[in-house]
Amino acid sequence: MNHPEMHLTTDELELWALGLLGAQRAIHLADCSLCREIAQRERKVILELVQLPHYGPAAGFADRVMAKVKVPTPSGDWEGR
Amino acid sequence: MAWAKQGHEAAFRELVRRYERPIFSLLYRMVRDRALAEDLAQETFIKVLNGIKSYRPEFKFSSWIFKIANNAAIDHLRKKHLDTLSLDGSPSAETPEQMRATSLQLGDLGESPLQQVESRELGTAIEKAISKLRPEYRSCILLRHVEGYSYEEIAESLELPLGTVKTYIHRARNELRVYLEDRRE
Numbered sequence: 001m002n003h004p005e006m007h008l009t010t011d012e013l014e015l016w017a018l019g020l021l022g023a024q025r026a027i028h029l030a031d032c033s034l035c036r037e038i039a040q041r042e043r044k045v046i047l048e049l050v051q052l053p054h055y056g057p058a059a060g061f062a063d064r065v066m067a068k069v070k071v072p073t074p075s076g077d078w079e080g081r
Numbered sequence: 082m083a084w085a086k087q088g089h090e091a092a093f094r095e096l097v098r099r100y101e102r103p104i105f106s107l108l109y110r111m112v113r114d115r116a117l118a119e120d121l122a123q124e125t126f127i128k129v130l131n132g133i134k135s136y137r138p139e140f141k142f143s144s145w146i147f148k149i150a151n152n153a154a155i156d157h158l159r160k161k162h163l164d165t166l167s168l169d170g171s172p173s174a175e176t177p178e179q180m181r182a183t184s185l186q187l188g189d190l191g192e193s194p195l196q197q198v199e200s201r202e203l204g205t206a207i208e209k210a211i212s213k214l215r216p217e218y219r220s221c222i223l224l225r226h227v228e229g230y231s232y233e234e235i236a237e238s239l240e241l242p243l244g245t246v247k248t249y250i251h252r253a254r255n256e257l258r259v260y261l262e263d264r265r266e
Contacts, residue, residue, distance in 0.1 A: 010251050045258045048207040049226035054102040055109050055202060057119045062097040065123055069130040071090045 008035045017043035093130050100143070101126075104150045107223055111154035113203055113212055115195055121157060125150040143230070144238040151220045151239060158216050210260040218253035225250050 008016065008025060015021040016029060016039050029035050104125055109118035129136075129146050136145060192200065203212070211219060220239065224230045232250070236243045 011247075041258055042254065045254050045261065046226055048261070049222065049257075050229075052207065052227050054106045054227075056102045057105045057122055058115075061101055061105075061119070061122070062094055065097050065126045065130070066090070066094060068123070068127050069093060071093060 007032065008039065013039050013042045014046065017046040093133075096130070096142075097126055100146055103228055104146060106227065107147065107220065108150055108154050110203070110208070110211060110223055110227075111151075111216060111219060112157060113199065115199055117157070121153045122150070125153055140237065141234065144234055147224060147228075147230075147238045148240065154220070155216055206261055206264050207257070210257045210264075213260060214253050214256055218249045218256070221246055221249040222253040222257070 005028065008021075008029060012021055012025055013035075016026065021029070029039060101122065105118055105122045108121045108125075109115060112118055112121065125146065128149055136142065202208070211222070214222065221235055221241075224235045224238065225232070230238070232243060232246050235241075235250075236246045239246070241249075
């Protein structure tokens, strides 16, 4: 663990943004305006990223994939398609 | 996975069901074209499922499938030089007129319904900022903060040294922050 008076590392800034920073280092953050400012800027970007939605392919995607996949049979043969 | 390796079609379908959205989302954000992303996603799943017997269980399945998807996207971008396209105009444009002339116009009346969907989905500031990142940075930042993978998993998946992954992600976040702050000013 880093010394309590050391500024937060980039990894620690990320941990803080994700709510995972340990209490010892969080104390430094509370006392250090420089780290706090950097951390808040990092958090803004990370929050935008984690809130991004997942998109899905068009309906029937699995069927289209399965139509082109050779499914091996339990005996080890390949089921022709 | 064991069931899939034994050749159960239901297990194959379950793998597609479980990974189709994360894989498609990654590819879509990499190439910014729905139809192309779907082709690449299909190619990824076909490669993975047809090669399931070569899967090594000591590696995470997600690392394997994301590696194949990412390689498909990077190969495509290299071939087509899509990564040099910019929504705000060519990187070599020096005047506002040149920027306008070379920019991709979102929401044009002439857009097809599919293009309109793409404009709506990928038209936000953060999506535009992501599109400006180098492809290598883009895949790392998406895997880290959209898919929630650890640095170690990303390194394994993309076959990059851990330090490189960390550097890419930190640089990507800095570039995103600068781009977003510039837009707000």
